């Protein structure tokens with residue numbers, strides 16, 4: 393799971409309460425896998441707090457998701473976004489005997505991506521759950537509405553061999569998308585700081601992580617994943633992690649500006 397470029401880097405020391413014992417700690421930092429792709433799952437209004445099927449903390453991952461998108465784009469990695477795109481009536485909804493309240497109905501505000509998401513213009517959006525007879529929890533069941541191409545087809549076209557997955561919700565669409573990616577023979581890393589679980593049952597998130605670990609899925613965070621921008625990589629210059637701070641700073645500025653606009657209204 394750890395590639396050859398991974399680095400074992402001492403990051404500090406743990407000191408016991410009495411100061412007598414000092415243990416060095418090291419953690420892995422990971423270089424981005426070759427032939428990577430980023431999949432951002434279902435960052436739609438209905439899955440945000442206050443939405444029809446709101447995930448607790450779903451909005452709190454927005455800065456991380458945006459930072460990942462910026463970083464992966466800088467590294468020249470293709471970014472895909474899936475969305476739930478249901479008809480008004482489907483077996484997926486309670487009204488027709490399904491498990492969920494009505495959510496992400498096509499062309500409604502609830503189905504729109506969160507307005508604070510910063511998606512690149514050329515990002516590939518794939519839609520799922522259009523068939524009134526299926527749930528479609530996996531983005532691998534999704535397709536580009538313009539061309540009819542499925543996500544697995546698009547990944548093949550882009551030459552993606554390793555998929556990084558972020559978004560909502562960990563215990564449903566992130567889980568099933570990751571399992572399908574493994575089944576398709578892809579390497580998979582879940583960006584654990586950019587996802588949240590529904591937790592219909594209290595331990596669903598834990599159970600999901602255990603299941604994913606068992607099939608070989610890796611986990612990473614923005615602090616431990618080192619991404620070098622494409623131009624720098626070509627020149628052999630190391631810029632690991634520097635873009636993260638820039639992306640987060642930019643986002644903080646945007647949020648600050650948005651708050652000021654709100655306050656002046």
Ligand SMILES: [Zn+2]
Pocket residue numbers: 476478484495496521527
């Ligand atoms: Zn759905």
